[in-house]
Amino acid sequence: MSPDALAAAGNAFDDSLDTYFRNGLADADGDVAALIRAEGDRQSRGIELIASENVVSRAVLEAQGSWFCNKTVEGYPGARYHGGAEIADALETLGERRACALFGARQANLQPHSGSQANLAVFSALLKPSDPVLGLDLKCGGHLSHGSSANISGKVYDIRAYGLRPDDGRIDMDQLRDAARKHRPKLIVAGGSSYPRELDLKGFREIADEVEARLLVDMAHFAGLVAGQVLGNPVDYADIVTTTTYKSLRGARGGMILWNDEGLSRPLRSAVFPGVQGSPLLHMMAAKAVGLGEALQPAFKDYARRVRNNARALADEMMNCGLKVVTDGTDTPLILVDLSGLETDGQTASDALAAIGITCNKNLIPNDPRPPSTASGLRFGVSAMTSRGIRESDIRRVGRWVADCLLGRMQDTGRVRQDVERMARSFRYYPMP
Numbered sequence: 001m002s003p004d005a006l007a008a009a010g011n012a013f014d015d016s017l018d019t020y021f022r023n024g025l026a027d028a029d030g031d032v033a034a035l036i037r038a039e040g041d042r043q044s045r046g047i048e049l050i051a052s053e054n055v056v057s058r059a060v061l062e063a064q065g066s067w068f069c070n071k072t073v074e075g076y077p078g079a080r081y082h083g084g085a086e087i088a089d090a091l092e093t094l095g096e097r098r099a100c101a102l103f104g105a106r107q108a109n110l111q112p113h114s115g116s117q118a119n120l121a122v123f124s125a126l127l128k129p130s131d132p133v134l135g136l137d138l139k140c141g142g143h144l145s146h147g148s149s150a151n152i153s154g155k156v157y158d159i160r161a162y163g164l165r166p167d168d169g170r171i172d173m174d175q176l177r178d179a180a181r182k183h184r185p186k187l188i189v190a191g192g193s194s195y196p197r198e199l200d201l202k203g204f205r206e207i208a209d210e211v212e213a214r215l216l217v218d219m220a221h222f223a224g225l226v227a228g229q230v231l232g233n234p235v236d237y238a239d240i241v242t243t244t245t246y247k248s249l250r251g252a253r254g255g256m257i258l259w260n261d262e263g264l265s266r267p268l269r270s271a272v273f274p275g276v277q278g279s280p281l282l283h284m285m286a287a288k289a290v291g292l293g294e295a296l297q298p299a300f301k302d303y304a305r306r307v308r309n310n311a312r313a314l315a316d317e318m319m320n321c322g323l324k325v326v327t328d329g330t331d332t333p334l335i336l337v338d339l340s341g342l343e344t345d346g347q348t349a350s351d352a353l354a355a356i357g358i359t360c361n362k363n364l365i366p367n368d369p370r371p372p373s374t375a376s377g378l379r380f381g382v383s384a385m386t387s388r389g390i391r392e393s394d395i396r397r398v399g400r401w402v403a404d405c406l407l408g409r410m411q412d413t414g415r416v417r418q419d420v421e422r423m424a425r426s427f428r429y430y431p432m433p
């Protein structure tokens, strides 16, 4: 058969083209569509207190699923390796401009696929293998990507740790200064994944200056509170700031790097691409730009204030009910509950809470005797529920449920499960298909 005759006879591929471009997920793939619906239902009827989660706007969701996912570029605006990049250039430039405006930075890179990728890029831009780095001990709330032996950062660089003051659980700035003088790190890392208090940014800067180290602040958990001007801005103190864009900042899944010094621009940009990544995810870039645009609106300041008020109210209610909260409160969206005096561990406790519809995660407490797989703490965050509209009186009620559950005071878990669901469904969520 000639090629044309073959085409005229049709084949399965040609026949599929109509539905390929026309059918939505519900028609194209019932299995995955059902799972997505089930996940939406789960999210709408639970009280979500996992500190790294949030609920993005419908607009951010739409951008994530946009035609930009078809485009690859490589490189940076004006210097791409692929053609047809003019619109992608405009998008990336818009996103960078919004990030700079929001955080008062001169430079931004929105390409990192995640927070860990952003940190890896910064490490590789500033350091040679085996260079000394000083970061918050993972056991005291540091992040895996700041030098855990299980992470590439801990395998390639000479990681030294600083910790917390035993009496109040705050970062021990004296120990940090002593460690900095002793180890002469090239890089000091501030920020972590379960440290609930505001950082002493000025103190970090002074110590970094004294030992001529660069200062990296990883603001992943509290970036939304910086954007909303509830917390001090690390960009004013650090050489480089990294963050995730999806935690309290409430945007697309991914990471971002901010800095002021022009001299860092080349090494940082080339560390992201081609250093640790290939083509950026432009649909996520679009969604990052949308989220940053939202964070520039006046309503975001109210959101950030409410996140902090809700976090403090939840910590306060938990303590009133007899739970131990690390540092006796919080300045950020997150709360760390210390279970060490109780007859439960983090795994058992988070399972018990999940059974009544409240999700959080097990977490090490400072100097935890248990391994991370069970842990003696629970980490809570209020960013997601605040996005759905929860207010102080209801978050306090949630705090009482958590305390009753953990302290073995809950009589009728079935009824509480229903009350939790009723409350959760009373808050806003996307229209369900």
Ligand SMILES: *Cc1c(COP(=O)(O)O)cnc(C)c1O
Residues within 6 Å of the ligand: 052, 113, 114, 115, 116, 117, 119, 143, 145, 191, 192, 193, 218, 219, 220, 221, 244, 254, 255
């Ligand atoms: C969440 C987090 C990250 C990592 O983010 P991923 O997107 O999961 O890679 C890095 N640093 C800190 C402090 C975090 O809290």
